[in-house]
Amino acid sequence: MKVLVLGATGGTGQRIVQEALAQGYKVTALVRSLTKGEAIFPNIKTLFPELKLIQGDALDREAVAGALSGCDGVISALGTGLSLFHEVTVLSDATRTMIEAMRQQSVHRLVCITGMGAGDSRGHGGFIYDRLILPFVLGKIYRDKDRQEAEIRASNLDWTIVRPSYLTNGPATGNIRVTTNLAGIRGGSIARADVANFVVGEFLQKKWLYKSPIITNL
Template identity: 55%
Template sequence: MKILVLGATGATGRLIVSRALAEGHDVVVLARSRARTAILTGVQIFEGDARDGAVLTRAIAGCDAVISALGTGLSPFQKVTMLSRATRALVGVMNAQNVRRLVCITGLGAGDSRGHGGFFFDRLFLPLMLRLVYADKNRQEDVIRASALDWTIVRPTVLNDKPAHGRVRALTDLSGVYGGTIARADVADFVVQQLVSSTWLHKTPLITW
């Protein structure tokens, strides 16, 4: 399978690229700066802004699926729009190019997972540091849900850089879930698995240890 990875130069994105290559997929990367892709090998690289439909059209040519690991930094005071704008452009291009499969990472606290992050995350960190970021994650999820694509939205709990467990819990019933953590490597494994699985099609699994 040939896949386009957005957000491939981030900490989780790099692991997704490595995992996808290990599984035998051909990987295309779109990055804002080619210099940031120097650590990636064995991939086809396009340089440009993920919000630009023309750039996305060139990058997605010949692809069978897209993984979006786009992220944004903390923004306590300035409105965030990058995630939703890039996703809106992506959905339009995927429709035009008849690419159906989209796996997108958002996070614990988006959509109906809000309120399941535990006291510190829900009462302090999210409202003080991540409120505007998560407002855009919610818009991003809304764009995907409204599309006719074959989508899966993956919501990891708090990410860490520990070695992979090799197993995750994937949940849509969040009763009794308040917080959690997961290795980026396990997130990468789970996301790449979804390329060839319909288990979580049109669903929003929260994944955790």
């Protein structure tokens, strides 16, 4: 099984790559900088022989198509920096580019990470998050996450959208709540390592096909 990981050098993306390799996948990672990628995954030929780094931009159709060649699906952990004054479109633009490449190559499986607060999960992050952080700090990013999710739902792909709660860098706990029932959901947090474990498992298991579960630690 071979998977293309987008956003592989981000905090969650790194753990997804490591988890996929641990589970026996071959992994291709599209990275904007080979220097940064090789620094994150040192001694790649000896420590990560099943990992292939390809330099390119997720907004570049040719780069995405080239990285996707021979893959069985995509795990997207794309992120973007804060933008308080300018509209954000990189997530939806990159997702549109990825979907077009997947259609052209008849690759159907996609697992994409967005976040709690996207789509109908808005209003379930807790008082401070919902009233202050989301509207005043993350508003432009989450409007683009909404567009990103809409692009995925309108595609003909076998998709799962994963919405993690607040991300932490602690070790995996193995105690994960996965739900599409938003009743009683008010914030929470989850280790990136637990997100990686869930996402890589879901890629093949397809228990949440065509669904958008929130995941959080118990």
